[in-house]
Amino acid sequence: MLKQSNDIFKDILSPLAERGTSPYTYFYRIIGYEDQREYLANIKELDEKLKLTGNYIVFDKTIPVSTDSVTIERVRKLFEPAPLKDYRNGALINVLESKGFFSVSSDIRVNQRIKQAFGIVLNHYLKNEKSPNLSILMNFCTKILLWFGDYGKHNRNKSPYNPKVIYWGSPQKHEIYFLILMSLIGYDVLVLNTSFKDKFEKVDKDNQFSMVIKHSKELLIDDFPGRKIQEQENTKTDTNTNTAAKTRTGTRANPSGLVRPALNSETPVTKASADDSIRRVASPKEESVPTNRALNRQKDLTARLLNDPVLVVKLKRTEKIFEEILVPLNSRTGYVGEPYPILPAYFVRYIGVPSSTDDWEAEYYNSLYNLDKTLRMSGLYLKFSEGIPAPSAEESALIPHNLISYAFQDRFEIIEQTLRAKLLPQTYDELLDNTIRKTFVDIVHLFAEKSSNANTSILLNFSLKLISWLNRYVPQLFPRLNRNRKSGNPGQNYEHNPKVLFYGPIKAHEIFLLTAFHKLGCDVLYVHSEEEGDKPFQSFDEENALTHLIRNRHNLSLAPFPQGERLIRKSTIAYNASKEIEEVIYSEEVGLFKPWQFESYGTQPITLKTTYDELKILWKEPVKLRPEFKIQNKKVYVPNLFAKINGVSEDLNDYWQDLKELSSASNTKLIEAVPFTKITYSKQDLYQTSYLLNKKGLLEEFEAAKSRHYKFGHLKAPLQHFLIAKINELLLSEMFLGTVDKKFKLKIIMTILTMDDELLRLIEVFDYPQEVPKVIVYDNKKETFTESDSIMLAYLNLIGLDIVVFTPTNYKTIEHYIKPSLFDCHQLPFVKYDLQLPALDSIQTNPTPKLGLLSRLFKLR
Structure with missing residues (x-):
């Protein structure tokens, strides 16, 4: 068993006798x-x-x-x-x-x-x-x-x-x-x-x-x-014989058990490790500095290669690779034909997804699908969408055993012996065969330069893998049937170069193979829809000297390579012009808003402190005309009203007139009796919903949507997300006088998830900068608000609705549950008990409205 320790330096010394019958x-x-x-x-x-x-x-x-x-x-x-x-x-x-x-x-x-x-x-x-x-x-x-x-x-x-x-x-x-x-x-x-x-x-x-x-x-x-x-003391007593023996064995164990390295731990174990241990002990840093003999061999080898004519490939850059990759070589600037061709070829990293005014995700996948379809028709094309398969056992068996087991001194010897073995593919086109050999040499040197810790064993493994890959893919990219010469018509052989498309995550060795393809004259396109996918190339080609980088605006989770075209809608010129005008006119700064422009925004209520007369004036004002309204950081700040009216007016008809006037506003729900919240769930239902709370004690949106009590599923996605977010705001809001423990949280959740349809419709019609939906509650009995009623009013206030509670009895009502500091309390002069609410339609409107307090005081008309 693996055991945890509070003091590992002490506990590791404990003997077996102290570790019990099941030693850890x-x-x-x-x-x-x-x-x-x-x-x-x-x-x-x-x-x-x-x-x-x-x-x-x-x-x-x-x-x-x-x-x-x-x-x-x-x-x-x-x-x-x-x-x-x-x-x-x-x-x-x-x-x-x-x-x-x-x-x-x-x-x-x-x-x-x-x-x-x-x-x-x-x-x-x-x-x-x-x-x-x-x-x-x-x-x-x-x-x-x-x-x-x-x-x-x-x-x-x-x-x-x-x-x-x-x-x-x-x-x-x-x-x-x-x-x-x-x-x-x-x-x-x-x-x-x-x-x-x-x-x-x-x-x-x-x-x-x-x-x-x-x-x-x-x-x-x-x-x-x-x-x-200790080692210095040992060195003084060591004889020359012991020192030589230590060098031959490559290891040294002192009495305490300290073991010194003989080989790098990642060095592959081969038979040659024993045959030539001293030469293979060289560290990566020592190998990177070739001996004079190695330098001379490199010069000789390079000279032989440079004397042979080869294709010259130049990196060509473009920002429109999906179109430009289809252009024939002889139509590209920089192209030179036979006898010594210069080929302007692309090696592009296409990262992310471009933006557009239409469905950019579908456009991206459709462009990939159509490019792949077009390139397949050309015949000279390779596509890798799940990496490049490693050499198989059959391909590895083609490598001579004496080459694998040879004790190479450095990479120059690896290159020389490999070329002598003639393992590289033959196309019977002298120019291309020379280029293949030079490309192999260049890629091995490039691998050694980029891999600071590469010893000869690692270099040999890479070289043999590269040979297997070239033998597998060069015949597909350069088939003999497509390389027939047309005598007397120079420049025809290299007009249409092969294409290579690599899609998805890529490994370091695969990058080197793509580089080899490019050096052979292929157009190479690497595609990944996320910026993260470009990381291997960033370390390989930090300065973008070997490749051209196109970094697009959006990131998209990598999906399988498209197997067909997706449905898409395209914008007309008039539509695009209209969208551009809208972006200028309907902005947060200008103050002109189109319907439902901010449906994906959140709301932040700013409950106004007002006089009773102000409340009546502001009641029918849209949000955008109220003080403190603003739109900022994807949030609409809603100045709303939350008040309680205690008592009645001196003239009872004025009281009914006010109630009638307020209830006549559009999207107003008048609740004529309390309690008004219907409990449609059982205690068992309440406790069974505890799984909806996550570790932070908040409602988990995904789990809530699967609940049988969830009744928001028919609403638009932004509104559903908004309603759940507001529930979590309420759980954290500290609006209630009581403790918001787990049980009360579950009651909040169930009360809102099962709310009355009429209240839900008030929220549905709320276009945040426009008219505010309203709730008026008339409470004239001793039977006052329940905990669930208070939860609903607090939730509606948090969304931004206007709320007024009329209490002619002067009794405490919502004060039992909601902090009094969160709403205004207006006191009228008289108290009435058991005052029944009349039919408001029967109340006659005053022909001349009474002047308010300020008007009477300053004699204003």
């Missing part, structure tokens, strides 16, 4: 540091204590790979009974078990645990790598088995402590898988990485196999703490 292990990686001196001192102290356990290994910046040819050959023979197609179903694990590979203990349970650990690691590798080819998988398995053979023996030590591993530095990918294996078979593993470079994030993405501690500071990885002095 620790696997921690510590990234960065806080106090450098204290951290390094703690590591040094831990190192001294772990040495005393007698069951301890330190890997200093790498895990060395065995260079013993006998061991490597023995491990490779283990794979012979297990074909590649069976690796995923456990055949390899079964073969290893039959060979006794897991029989490291007399305890069957221990051996079974080791077998299971190997299976877990192999399956996790295959899951992460998707479909690795034969050579990659063989290299991985061989390396893991060699490491296990070298270091797995510590698991058999009779010690009161389980084995411990410290890895100092940033482990490479294969090393991470091996550390996971060590942990699974019972090792405590501690990765001490003072830098922020952590490849675990690609291998153990969800921290399934390890736990991480991240600090704030970063430090370049130096020697393992406490070992510099």
Whole structure:
């Protein structure tokens, strides 16, 4: 079991006796540091204590790979009974078990645990790598088995402590898988990485196999703490003979278990590793500086290539690649025909989606579909929409074994031997064949320059992959039937160049192949609908010198390559002109608004404090004419009214006149009795809706829409989103006097989701800058507002509706639930009990309206 620790430097020292009957292990990686001196001192102290356990290994910046040819050959023979197609179903694990590979203990349970650990690691590798080819998988398995053979023996030590591993530095990918294996078979593993470079994030993405501690500071990885002095002392006592022996073996293990590197951990394991270990130990930095002999060889090789005539390809740029890619070469500026052609070819990265006044998403996919259809008719065309398949086992088998196993010194020797082997495709067009050879050389050099850590093994693997790809695709792009010469008619051979379209995510090696296609004279188009898809090219061609970048306005989630045209509507000239005029006239700044212009906006109520007379004046004013109205940041600020009228007027007829006048406004709902909210849900329904709340205690819109109580489904999408957003605003608004706990939140949600249809229609007709829908409540009884009534009024106020409550009795009503500071309270002089609401149509309108208070005071008419 993997166990969590509060102090890993202390807990990792606990013996097996203290770990119970089901022993657990620790696997921690510590990234960065806080106090450098204290951290390094703690590591040094831990190192001294772990040495005393007698069951301890330190890997200093790498895990060395065995260079013993006998061991490597023995491990490779283990794979012979297990074909590649069976690796995923456990055949390899079964073969290893039959060979006794897991029989490291007399305890069957221990051996079974080791077998299971190997299976877990192999399956996790295959899951992460998707479909690795034969050579990659063989290299991985061989390396893991060699490491296990070298270091797995510590698991058999009779010690009161389980084995411990410290890895100092940033482990490479294969090393991470091996550390996971060590942990699974019972090792405590501690990765001490003072830098922020952590490849675990690609291998153990969800921290399934390890736990991480991240600090704030970063430090370049130096020697393992406490070992510099010890190594200096060892060096003084070493004889010349010992030094030479150390150089030959490529590794050095001191009494404490510190292992020094022999090979880079990502170096593929081949038979040549044993045959020529000293030459292959060269680090990437050493390889990047060729010897004098290598430089001379490069000059000779380059001179031979340059003496042969080749196609000259120039990068041509355009902003209209979908049209320009169809233009023949001889119609492009910069084109020169035979005998020494100069080909202006495109290599374009088309990122994102262009904007238009119409359905730009459909236009984008239709343009891709039509381009693909047109290019397919030309015949000389390749399309990659799911990456470029790696070389198959059959293609890899065509590479001579002596080339794979050859101990190359540098990339120049790789190029020379590969050209001598004549593995590149032959088209029987001398000019094109020369260009293919030069392109291969250029791409290998380019790969070495772009890959700072590429050693000879990595360069060889890349070169052989490139050869397999060229042999697969060059015959399709340059078939002999289409290369018949027309004597006496120069310039006809290269008028119509091949096209290559790559759609979707791309890997580094695939970019180099596309570059090779372009150097052969092909038009290359890379397409991705998201800006994120261009990241591999940004590191490959940061200055856009090798490719031309077209970055469009919109981003769109990547979808499969279109298989047909989508339906689309096109705008007329008059329509486009009308839209342009609307953009100028109907803007937030001008103040002219067309109907429903802001239906996708939100609202922010600004509840006005007014006198009773002001309320009556503003009642029928549209939002845009009220004080404090504005539109800003996709939100309409709605000056609305929320008031309670206590008592009645001195002249009761005036009171009814006011009520009649207010209720006569358009889109007004008069509620003649309370409570007015109907409860249509049960207590069981209430508590069953708790799943609608997310972790933050807010209503989850997607889940609400699936609820059987949801009644907004017939509304337009922006309005549905608006209604849910307002519910969440209400949950957070602090409008209520009581505590808004989970139970009350559920009541708010159910009350609004099941609201009366007439109230819902008031919200539906609300065109925010125009007329405000209104609610008038007449309450003349002791039976006053319920909690649900108050929830509805608070919700409608938050949306921006006008609300007035008439209470002739002077009783407390909405004050029981809603904070009094959120609404006006106007007091009239008299109180009436059991005052029945008459039929408002029967009330006679006063011929001469009475003057208001200010008018009477200042004698204004």
